Amino acid sequence: MTTSKKVAIGVDVGGTNTAIGVVDKDGNVMIKDNIATATHGDFAKFIADLSDAIKQLIKSAKMINEDIEIVGIGIGAPNGNYYNGTIEYAPNLSFRGVLHFVELLKSHFPEVPAIALTNDANAAAIGEMIYGGARGMKNFVMYTLGTGVGSGVVVNGDLVYGHDGFAGECGHTTLIPGGRLCGCGSLGHLEAYCSAPGMKRTAFELMVQYNAVDSMLANKSFLELDSKMIYDAAKAGDKVANMVFEKTGQWLGQGLADTVHHLSPEAIFLFGGPTAAGDLIFRPTKESMETHLLPIFKNKIKILPSQLKPGDAAIVGASALAWKEIEK
Amino acid sequence: MTTSKKVAIGVDVGGTNTAIGVVDKDGNVMIKDNIATATHGDFAKFIADLSDAIKQLIKSAKMINEDIEIVGIGIGAPNGNYYNGTIEYAPNLSFRGVLHFVELLKSHFPEVPAIALTNDANAAAIGEMIYGGARGMKNFVMYTLGTGVGSGVVVNGDLVYGHDGFAGECGHTTLIPGGRLCGCGSLGHLEAYCSAPGMKRTAFELMVQYNAVDSMLANKSFLELDSKMIYDAAKAGDKVANMVFEKTGQWLGQGLADTVHHLSPEAIFLFGGPTAAGDLIFRPTKESMETHLLPIFKNKIKILPSQLKPGDAAIVGASALAWKEIEK
Numbered sequence: 001m002t003t004s005k006k007v008a009i010g011v012d013v014g015g016t017n018t019a020i021g022v023v024d025k026d027g028n029v030m031i032k033d034n035i036a037t038a039t040h041g042d043f044a045k046f047i048a049d050l051s052d053a054i055k056q057l058i059k060s061a062k063m064i065n066e067d068i069e070i071v072g073i074g075i076g077a078p079n080g081n082y083y084n085g086t087i088e089y090a091p092n093l094s095f096r097g098v099l100h101f102v103e104l105l106k107s108h109f110p111e112v113p114a115i116a117l118t119n120d121a122n123a124a125a126i127g128e129m130i131y132g133g134a135r136g137m138k139n140f141v142m143y144t145l146g147t148g149v150g151s152g153v154v155v156n157g158d159l160v161y162g163h164d165g166f167a168g169e170c171g172h173t174t175l176i177p178g179g180r181l182c183g184c185g186s187l188g189h190l191e192a193y194c195s196a197p198g199m200k201r202t203a204f205e206l207m208v209q210y211n212a213v214d215s216m217l218a219n220k221s222f223l224e225l226d227s228k229m230i231y232d233a234a235k236a237g238d239k240v241a242n243m244v245f246e247k248t249g250q251w252l253g254q255g256l257a258d259t260v261h262h263l264s265p266e267a268i269f270l271f272g273g274p275t276a277a278g279d280l281i282f283r284p285t286k287e288s289m290e291t292h293l294l295p296i297f298k299n300k301i302k303i304l305p306s307q308l309k310p311g312d313a314a315i316v317g318a319s320a321l322a323w324k325e326i327e328k
Numbered sequence: 329m330t331t332s333k334k335v336a337i338g339v340d341v342g343g344t345n346t347a348i349g350v351v352d353k354d355g356n357v358m359i360k361d362n363i364a365t366a367t368h369g370d371f372a373k374f375i376a377d378l379s380d381a382i383k384q385l386i387k388s389a390k391m392i393n394e395d396i397e398i399v400g401i402g403i404g405a406p407n408g409n410y411y412n413g414t415i416e417y418a419p420n421l422s423f424r425g426v427l428h429f430v431e432l433l434k435s436h437f438p439e440v441p442a443i444a445l446t447n448d449a450n451a452a453a454i455g456e457m458i459y460g461g462a463r464g465m466k467n468f469v470m471y472t473l474g475t476g477v478g479s480g481v482v483v484n485g486d487l488v489y490g491h492d493g494f495a496g497e498c499g500h501t502t503l504i505p506g507g508r509l510c511g512c513g514s515l516g517h518l519e520a521y522c523s524a525p526g527m528k529r530t531a532f533e534l535m536v537q538y539n540a541v542d543s544m545l546a547n548k549s550f551l552e553l554d555s556k557m558i559y560d561a562a563k564a565g566d567k568v569a570n571m572v573f574e575k576t577g578q579w580l581g582q583g584l585a586d587t588v589h590h591l592s593p594e595a596i597f598l599f600g601g602p603t604a605a606g607d608l609i610f611r612p613t614k615e616s617m618e619t620h621l622l623p624i625f626k627n628k629i630k631i632l633p634s635q636l637k638p639g640d641a642a643i644v645g646a647s648a649l650a651w652k653e654i655e656k
Contacts, residue, residue, distance in 0.1 A: 088624065089623070177504060264489070295417070
């Protein structure tokens with residue numbers, strides 16, 4: 001015999017695929033699936049197909065435990081606006097303009113108590129707060145390092161959405177005035193230095209600077225080189241690769257210090273591929289942050305690895321938004 | 329016949345003097361006074377004298393309106409910690425270490441319902457929210473430009489104190505890595521560029537760069553030159569002086585954009601001497617902020633002059649903290 005169990009649906013909208021999962025209160029993914037995002041030209045059709053996939057997934061979950069109860073659906077999406085439930089002008093999606101995601105999805109799930117949407121990094125921050133290393137923390141910030149750099153800010157136990165729903169874009173603070181071109185079109189943003197592609201750019205900058213033809217990275221093209229190769233080379237003792245982590249940490253630490261001076265969080269969590277390098281990235285980041293801090297903040301703010309499982313983090317983070325909603 | 333009237337006491341602790349005022353709910357100062365801070369070597373003695381001065385001021389206020397009721401005492405002080413009611417290691421005060429300000433003051437005023445302390449810029453932000461241009465705003469940030477650059481952050485209608493009580497030190501975010509020495513000992517902080525002394529440094533930097541012996545500022549020593557002289561010269565058409573405002577605005581706009589990327593406020597308020605220059609400083613600041621913003625934030629965030637009266641702002645801001653306390 002099965003027992004009744006509350007679960008939330010997490011939806012992670014990506015440019016190519018949209019992942020869906022049924023997640024329990026402890027952050028365990030019971031079952032998951034995904035559908036194509038990119039091939040849907042029509043947004044209403046996409047939402048209809050997504051709804052069908054969610055209903056199918058719930059049916060399958062009920063085969064595992066017939067007494068599950070859906071408390072809500074949480075969605076993480078690029079440029080997701082929590083206040084309006086919309087996705088607004090997301091550069092990486094094929095749909096254009098302002099998409100009324102929550103409103104449309106609600107028409108397919110009138111019986112579900114809570115449906116809410118935010119951007120992916122905000123969802124990750126809520127995931128960390130509900131399931132991860134930030135449980136019990138009232139003030140923390142999450143940085144997600146990947147193709148871009150996202151962030152989510154938590155103050156007094158609540159995610160900060162700002163006046164328009166878009167707060168927490170710390171990846172677009174200026175590190176180096178007039179510096180590298182960022183994906184957003186501005187110059188010198190943190191994302192252009194501390195994302196995975198930013199690390200690739202740093203590797204080439206260093207090879208140029210030192211004419212490092214003997215680096216293990218010297219036989220890779222600009223298109224080919226990725227942050228995993230830099231990590232492997234660093235572990236094997238390559239000087240350039242080690243300097244990439246050193247410089248990335250210096251830049252990231254400068255950015256984290258700016259965040260501390262705004263918010264004085266208890267901890268800053270780092271999430272994403274580059275954080276797998278552990279001390280290689282955490283040590284220089286911490287050192288640089290401390291150097292940039294006012295005395296009153298020194299040796300007080302923790303820099304911690306996210307406790308979310310990399311593979312499921314996006315779904316799990318999104319589902320946490322549903323749990324957070326029903327807490328209210 | 330007089331009518332009953334609720335008032336708050338505002339206390340502004342400065343390195344030289346401490347100002348005290350009786351302030352009504354509309355932010356009007358009924359009566360004010362001040363005592364020396366610097367000459368008190370002993371902190372308990374200072375608090376005793378401050379308490380006497382407050383009691384005397386209340387007595388005088390009662391001569392104007394015998395039915396006033398004291399709702400609380402709000403204190404603005406450098407390195408003031410809201411959570412503990414302490415001043416911690418303030419570099420500009422003659423008292424050392426951690427000062428238990430609120431605890432000591434409470435022993436002199438056991439009957440006053442609320443006594444609270446925060447730093448001066450946070451007090452100014454609360455003043456703006458209770459009496460000034462931020463009435464009705466839930467998300468805004470205040471920058472105070474003076475000898476230093478302070479800031480106060482408001483999210484969801486509450487001041488952000490962070491996990492330790494010290495949030496809102498935006499003047500110490502890094503603008504120019506490895507740049508000018510800041511008063512705090514770090515390099516390249518916003519305060520070293522956008523404070524009044526920062527503008528003086530910029531004037532000399534520009535005279536050096538352009539060998540501007542014909543500038544109206546060229547006959548002033550590094551010690552002599554102040555931001556008021558730069559303002560007067562700019563109004564009289566001096567090129568260097570005008571460039572100082574242009575550059576200060578560019579730097580400040582970069583910093584404000586970083587703040588927007590963290591918090592997405594409805595507005596950022598500017599307070600302090602340099603803001604008297606109006607468009608000379610507001611225009612380049614706005615232009616630079618917009619240049620540095622992500623598209624989703626462009627043309628949405630207001631930069632506004634503080635509505636607090638310059639002379640009384642510190643007392644009035646501090647008193648607002650008392651009003652905010654009794655709202656809870």
